[in-house]
Amino acid sequence: MKNFLSLFILVLLSATAVVAQNKKEVLMTINDEPVYTSEFKRVYKKNLDLVQDESQKDIDGYLQLFIDYKLKIAEAQAQGLDKESAYKSEFSKYRDQLSRNYLFEDKVTEELAKEAFERSKFEIDASHILIRVDYESAPQDTLAAYNKMKTIRERALKGEDFGELAKTFSEEPGAKERAGALGYFTVFNMVYPFETEAYNTKPGEISNIVRTSFGYHLIKVNDRRAKMPKIVVSHIMISDKKGARNFNPEERINELYTMLKQGESFESLAKQFSDDKNSAVKGGKLKAFTKGDLRAPEFEEAAYALKNIGEISKPIKTDFGWHIIRLDEKLPMETFEEQRLSLEKRVSEGDRSKLVTTATNNKIKEKYGYKKEANFLSYFTNYVSDEVLKRKWKMEPIPTAEDKTLFTIGDKAVKFSDFANFIDARQKTTRLFRQKDALLVELYDEFETEQLKEYFKDKLKDDNEEYAAVLTEYRDGLLIFDVMNKNIWNKAKEDTLAVQEYYAKTKDNYKWKQRVDAEIYAATSDGFAKQIQTMLAQGKTSEEIKAALNTEDKVNVLITPGIFEIDQSELPTNLAIKEGVSDIYPSNDSFVVVFVKEVLASGYKTLDEVKGKVLSNYQTDLEKSWMESLRKKYTVKVDKKALKHVKRELK
CATH class of the missing domain: 3.10.50 (Chitinase A; domain 3)
Known part of the structure; x- marks a missing residue:
């Protein structure tokens, strides 16, 4: 058994060594640049079914196609097409999109979307107290605001009336009139830290102090209820906000209600009389909604009180006027999969996106190793003038002796000068700040995120063979398109005299x-x-x-x-x-x-009658002579031993 295990390990190690060797086995060189057997095998297996010429389906025949393919890429690079801004922009966009499949962003986004879905099943009725302080406030102001809120919380926990505390201390507009009442809300209605604290607090209890961009909050959760399924209703509305009218809105709505009871068409009356013109043209039909979606709680209560499809409410009054409501449809609760795209979109666009960024950055740091080397703030506070707040700062080169390492990620050291260049470019598009320190901290966070992602994408080519292959294929595809466009397609389209001469020489074919x-x-x-x-x-x-x-x-x-x-x-x-x-x-x-x-x-046939075919044939002949010139320009050496390995493996 021991000998068998040793033999098994030996075979496994040998196989691993062969695989590793094959991955780096050179099939050929083009001007001494290596092309590996692994790339040829992958392209051959993937594209064999697309080859129409049967003679090119055997390995020797396909090898000639592959050589042409690599020569076009070599020529594209020789002509500097990989340095063109349009190419670099297109390739960068694709790399960013492709890397998302391997980056951790999508997983974190999905987790937050699932959390939002679970929260969306419930609505929270809460009141709150706000003590204003923003992220740019001085440290002493921030501490004073926190201590003030801490005192208020202690009083609330001892049993003082929360509404009275809100009237007395809350700095939210309208707090005195509403006693801090927010009514019912659900997921995405509030900023994420506030929402999280509200959902984590039990009904009847007082929350912890929570910080947002508005300041410090204290929340009392009054109620938590299951969210109702969405319904679809139609309504007829008579506004009482239209100034002097030649009829009484309440009388008019009652007249319409009587006509409905007599059997008149709801849709016809809505189209003719409803003051909600957006829904009137659709016979009064509104978009699906649930409780809390509309700014009219009386309307929502009356709509949800209807039990049977087609049932019509008595006239009800809201802040918008008088309504008659008809229940048209009760919709089932949507599953997570049905809401996934919209939830993930809201996560990526809202304040949750910062959590996605932080989690992603942390995972990259864990994967490759990260070390903060020098504190940037003290240096950059002096180095960057207040002109940056006006987006007019002029960058001066950082002396070599002062150009410290800001942080390292893996084997890459990021310098102060790298951050300085980022500030110089980014200042023109960043939001306006009052405090320079706050601006520098935000720009640093952006810069660090950018550097971490760039490092991840660069390393991904080495870490993930599948990613590297797909990225290489896309890069090569862009370069081949550009080099063919420049040297063959556009040349043929633009050189009308050459096309006419070609037609004259080959007119027997037409x-x-x-x-x-x-x-x-x-x-x-x-x-x-x-x-x-x-x-x-x-x-x-x-x-x-x-x-x-x-x-x-x-x-x-x-x-x-x-x-x-x-x-x-x-x-x-x-x-x-x-x-x-x-x-x-x-x-x-x-x-x-x-x-x-x-x-x-x-x-x-005249040239006009066969221009498309003539142009296609001219491009084919032009490409043929061009490829002959490339084969003379570049030295291609095929390793016969490596080719023999490839043939044996693929056959």
Whole structure:
């Protein structure tokens, strides 16, 4: 058993060594640049079914295609196409999109979306107290605000009335009138830290102190209820906000209610009388909603009080006016999968996106190793002038002795000068700040995130073979398109004189066969075909024949006029090529008669008639001669031993 285990380990190690060797085995060199067997095998397996020429499906034949492919890429790089801004921008966008599949962002986003979905099943009724202080406030102001809120919380916990405390201390507009009441809210209605604290606090209890961009908050949760499924209703609204009216809005809504009870159409009355013009054109129908979505709690209560589809409410009053509501549909609760895209979109666009960024950064740091080397703030506070707050700071080079390492990620050291360049470029588009320190901290966070992601993307090519292969294919595809566009396609399109010369040299390839100028009549029966023959002999036109044989309900003849080469599929087989009316030719389920107006002799096609084909053939010949020049320009050496390994493995 011990010997077997040793042998197994030896075989495994040998196999691993062979795989590792094969991955780096050089198949050929182009001007001494290596091309590995692993790339050839991957491309061969992936594209074999797309090769149309059977002679190129064997490995030797396909190798020639592969060499052409690599020569085009080499030439694109030689012409500097990989340095073009349009190429770099397109490639960067694709790399960013592709790397998201390997970065941790999507997983964190999904987790936050699932959390939001679970929270969305409930609504919170809460009151709160706010002590204002923003993130740019001085430390002493921030501490004073916190201590003030801490005292308020202690009083609330001892039993003082929360509403009275809100009236006395809360700095939120309208707090005195509402006693801090927020009403019911659900996920995404509040900033994320506030939402989290509210959902983590039990009904009847006081929350911990929570910090947001507005300041310090204290929350009392009054109630927590399950969110109702969405419903669809229609309504008729009579506004009481339209100033002087020649009728009483309440009387009008009661009159409409009476008409509905008499059997009048809800949709018709809504279109004619409702003051909600957006819904009136749709017969009063509103978008699906649930409790808390509308700014009219009385409307929501009345709508949810309706139990049966088609049931109509009595007139009810809201801040918008008078309404009659009809229940149209009760919708089932949506699953997470049904809401996934919209939830993930809201996560990525809202304040939760900062959590995604932080979690992603931490995972990159853990994966590659991260070390903060020097504190940037004290240096950059002096180095960067207050002009940066006006977006007018002029960067000065940082002396070598002062250019410390800001942080290291893996084997990369990020310097003070790197951050200085970032500030210089970013200041023009950042939001306005009052405090320089706050601006520098925010810019540093952005800069660190950018550097971490760039390092991750660079390392991903080494860490993940699949990612590297897909990225290489896309890069090569862009370069080949650009080099072909520059050297073949655009050249052929723009050089009209060369195309004319090419046509003149190859015009024997573009000749008409004998043709007929004819009308082809396809009839549904032999009887109709005979009628067509008779009418054509009488000199009737195609329009007259169609009018005589076709009706509004039934088509008995289809007519196809045109000029046709004698072997075109539209013409019957064995058609007698002569002017006049032909015999009847059965064709599938039709009976065909051909009226030949003129027999045209064979001859050359004009350039305008075959321009597309001439251009395509010219491009093919141009590419052929171009590829011959590339094979002379670049030295290609194929390793016969490596090719033999490839053949053995692929066969």
